[in-house]
Amino acid sequence: MKLAAGIKEISCSTLKTKEPMSSHTSLKIGGPADYFIIPGGSEELKELLCFCRNEFIPLFVFSGGTNILVSDKGIRGLAVKLNKAFKNIDINGSRVTVGAGMPLPMLAARTAQEGLSGLEFAAGIPGTVGGAVVINAGAYGNCMAELISKVKVLTWQGEIKVIFSNELDFDYRHSSLLRKNWIVLEVELELVRAEYISIKQRMEELLNHRRKNHPTQPSAGSVFRNPPGESAGRLIERAGCKGLRIGDAQVSQKHANFIINLGRARAVDYLEVITRVRKRVYEEFGVMIEPEINIVGEES
Ligand SMILES: Cc1cc2nc3c(=O)[nH]c(=O)nc-3n(C[C@H](O)[C@H](O)[C@H](O)COP(=O)(O)OP(=O)(O)OC[C@H]3O[C@@H](n4cnc5c(N)ncnc54)[C@H](O)[C@@H]3O)c2cc1C
Numbered sequence: 001m002k003l004a005a006g007i008k009e010i011s012c013s014t015l016k017t018k019e020p021m022s023s024h025t026s027l028k029i030g031g032p033a034d035y036f037i038i039p040g041g042s043e044e045l046k047e048l049l050c051f052c053r054n055e056f057i058p059l060f061v062f063s064g065g066t067n068i069l070v071s072d073k074g075i076r077g078l079a080v081k082l083n084k085a086f087k088n089i090d091i092n093g094s095r096v097t098v099g100a101g102m103p104l105p106m107l108a109a110r111t112a113q114e115g116l117s118g119l120e121f122a123a124g125i126p127g128t129v130g131g132a133v134v135i136n137a138g139a140y141g142n143c144m145a146e147l148i149s150k151v152k153v154l155t156w157q158g159e160i161k162v163i164f165s166n167e168l169d170f171d172y173r174h175s176s177l178l179r180k181n182w183i184v185l186e187v188e189l190e191l192v193r194a195e196y197i198s199i200k201q202r203m204e205e206l207l208n209h210r211r212k213n214h215p216t217q218p219s220a221g222s223v224f225r226n227p228p229g230e231s232a233g234r235l236i237e238r239a240g241c242k243g244l245r246i247g248d249a250q251v252s253q254k255h256a257n258f259i260i261n262l263g264r265a266r267a268v269d270y271l272e273v274i275t276r277v278r279k280r281v282y283e284e285f286g287v288m289i290e291p292e293i294n295i296v297g298e299e300s
């Protein structure tokens with residue numbers, strides 16, 4: 001109650017209690033967050049962060065919820081979702097400054113319309129800019145890091161800082177932001193001029209490839225990182241895991257690196273599928289594949 005009263009003092013956004021995280025994840029899995037809020041802007045977010053830090057309240061910040069598996073017990077403390085208020089966009093020549101809550105497909109479509117190339121690969125990635133920067137999202141041989149010049153972050157100390165790309169330690173599905181726990185507020189991208197028609201064509205090609213090869217059921221995209229020089233999906237398929245099912249969590253028949261929710265999957269089912277897939281791949285090939293998705297929340 002102290003938390004609710006404290007938050008109400010600093011924020012005019014609606015504070016929800018026991019909010020089911022399954023309503024905010026692409027997997028449709030996840031127990032309740034004790035407290036849940038969608039802040040109205042950076043200042044409010046900063047106040048919330050400082051309040052949580054001073055009161056020792058756990059804080060979980062996320063955006064699209066397309067790369068997280070939330071436990072069945074849910075999130076303790078405050079879950080903060082960045083969306084509406086963080087969708088700002090400013091295009092100046094080939095330089096694009098965009099808020100963390102902007103969905104990638106929307107950004108890719110908008111920049112294409114402006115005759116700016118670079119984000120074709122991101123048109124089919126359903127998350128937001130913030131989540132994509134933190135894990136250096138990528139596809140079809142391209143990734144966010146290639147386009148990022150600067151990132152505006154909110155540090156755990158409540159400071160707003162602008163960090164240059166070369167300080168962010170970008171690598172395959174990695175950035176130093178993950179370790180530092182900084183919140184991405186805004187990103188500056190450097191794109192290149194190109195004909196709208198060729199950008200659109202490439203985008204359609206990649207979207208068609210996704211439609212053909214990815215399952216349509218709820219998922220979090222690829223569950224495992226590709227080991228060096230290998231495809232995790234191929235190893236999983238060759239280990240005979242396609243169709244492996246616990247409860248309603250199943251390795252997709254269409255793409256072995258996707259674990260889908262057939263309806264009522266629980267996080268424990270999903271985690272059990274992950275464990276079994278890792279074991280089988282290890283037994284078959286001696287390779288321990290590592291999850292790419294973020295597993296969060298109180299353990300069961
Ligand atoms: C069908 C499907 C296809 C996909 N295809 C791809 C693909 O081709 N390539 C790829 O890389 N990914 C893919 N993904 C995964 C996912 O869409 C991307 O990783 C996306 O960038 C995640 O963004 P998000 O906003 O949903 O992040 P979330 O799931 O909300 O969060 C992911 C992590 O980032 C952190 N985070 C989120 N926002 C912020 C922020 N503003 N500041 C600090 N931390 C933050 C969260 O705490 C969490 O740890 C796919 C997912 C699905 C469901």
